Amino acid sequence: MVSGIKPTTVLIADDHQLFNDGLRNLLTFDGTPFRVVEQVYTGADVVPAIHTWRPDVVLLDINLPQRTGLDIARQIVREFPDVRVIIVSMYSYQKFVEELKVIGVAGYLLKSASQQELITCLDRVGQGGTYFDIRLGGKAGDLHLEDDFVKRFKLSPRELEIIVLMKHGLTTSEIAQRLFLSEETVKTHRKNIYYKLDINSLAELIRFANEQGL
Amino acid sequence: MVSGIKPTTVLIADDHQLFNDGLRNLLTFDGTPFRVVEQVYTGADVVPAIHTWRPDVVLLDINLPQRTGLDIARQIVREFPDVRVIIVSMYSYQKFVEELKVIGVAGYLLKSASQQELITCLDRVGQGGTYFDIRLGGKAGDLHLEDDFVKRFKLSPRELEIIVLMKHGLTTSEIAQRLFLSEETVKTHRKNIYYKLDINSLAELIRFANEQGL
DNA sequence: TAAAAAATACCCCTTTCGGGGTATAGGCTA
DNA sequence: TAGCCTATACCCCGAAAGGGGTATTTTTTA
Known part of the structure; x- marks a missing residue:
């Protein structure tokens, strides 16, 4: 986190501009270890943006118009193995989570998460780890x-x-x-x-x- | 907008914490004419927060758990006539808009709006006007x-x-x-x-x- | 303006749903 | 151990949903 360390580069893909811009702001603070290199607002723009920027991490909404986040995640993992994908969704679709883990996404964040969770998630994923929201934990979460x-x-x-x-x-x-x-x-x-x-x-x-x- | 003018006080009510916090950040900048006095994350907390803070404006998500934004909006307009309500929603559901106008809300913002639109909306509503997203003009149910x-x-x-x-x-x-x-x-x-x-x-x-x- | 799409409304028929029962077996507990 | 809850499973019957049509009017569009 000390300045001088190469920041984790982030691409944000979410069609809700207010949310998208809000995320960028939440990642922009003094001493931030993250750098938002690009923001896209449609499913079609995600892959081209990755081509251009080669971000370390993509924050990907699962409910994008045109293409579903699921398809996009699959393509990213296949074509850009060193780009890590974090799914951002308002739902804790249990079946999706399993599917996404199989696909190889690195994390799953709920929109009801806190800024702290966002940062923890990005930290972990940026360091090669994974992060899945605890509220996704199957029965435990549901109960x-x-x-x-x-x-x-x-x-x-x-x-x-x-x-x-x-x-x-x-x-x-x-x-x-x-x-x-x-x-x-x-x-x-x-x-x-x-x-x-x-x-x-x-x-x-x-x-x-x-x-x-x- | 010049410093010294009393800022418009804002309450943010949205269960998606990342979005809620993102909104607060988008309203926090040098020379901002807005002051976010409180953020709540459940439908049940909205009315008590209004009691306490008497904000000029409430940014109210329509899809809150426990109570619908519609019910809450109705109650706010009835019990706090000087508190202005702006609905924030991912949907541009025309029927809702009509219903909300009848209820007496002051604005309707889409989550796909830009920061500029957010500020324009708050400016207008803060000055006693109204603001309804232009993308709401369509036919029934074109979200x-x-x-x-x-x-x-x-x-x-x-x-x-x-x-x-x-x-x-x-x-x-x-x-x-x-x-x-x-x-x-x-x-x-x-x-x-x-x-x-x-x-x-x-x-x-x-x-x-x-x-x-x- | 002619064709297509959308919205309206009805008929007949089968299947599933929903509401009223009854009943047996296992487990917990007062 | 007697009582209670839970889970299991069946019967009967009326109401609603689902599937196959057909048909008229309005609106949209080519």
Whole structure:
């Protein structure tokens, strides 16, 4: 961090200009070990910018227009093995995380992270390490959010499990298959869930889950 | 803008800490006419913070967990008539804009706006005016995030509107009532949507919408 | 202006969902 | 051990969703 050390060069790729510029500012302070060499606002501009600047790290939004961050990440890792990719997203898409790790991205930051986490993440990745937001930690992360929910509505673990699957768009038969249950059992759980939450349709469950931030 | 003039006080309410902090930085520069008096990260903290600080302007995210920005905006306008509300959102959802204007918010900024637009918006609103992003002028539901979506799947505006309502958990009859349509018409749209997206249940629509970040 | 797209609305039919039950087995605990 | 919770699974039935049509009107666009 002492001046004189070569700074980590950073490319920021996010279509929300306010967020993009905000990130740049958060990385620009006295004695910063980072240098933002370029900012791009569309998916199409990412790869050309990497060509030009060869940044050490790319902060890549996963929800870019035109091309998805997933595709771009794949291409970067393939074509520029020494450019490290950090995904920045508002969602903790669990399945994406696994996929991204397989692809070979170096980090995953949530937009709800703090400046400190951003800097820690960039430090680690800049030094060749990886950083994945702790809130992505599968069940651990989910449960902490869901804890309240469970207590307030006296839901059993199984019921919570089924709520999550329903919210993710699995049909009754899909849930039954995945959990090795009879469809009738899933239906029973569903009935009990609806009774406890005082709702009576999948539509309402979705609304409810959205309202609870689940 | 000359120093000595009382600065416009600002409260920032956004659950994405990186964005929230980024905004604060974008408003902090030499000779800034703004002073960020507080930042909050949940819907529940907004009104108490206004009580304490009585800011001139609130930059309010519309997608807050716990309480929607819409509800909060309504309450602020009702209880604190001299506190001006600027909505900050990633969507340029026309219906929201109309609703928000009726409620009495003073501005609407997109997250894809530039720092210059942010400052212009705050300047105008701070001086008692209003500011609505020019990109809001389009037809119902043309948010740039959905733009892609629409093009890829050749969805009509009406279909997109219905997708959004379905995703929010409205039943067929609720959608029919809200849009002043026959249930049969909604069913027709739903059929066409399912055909275009190659799906066959609400569950799959939810999954699809989640995957598309819609 | 003619063709295409979008929006509206209905019919018929099958499948799934949702609400009312009942029932058995295992585990925890007061 | 008797009671309670949880998880499992089934039956019946009405309501809603889903899938196949057809058709008219308005709007957009080539």
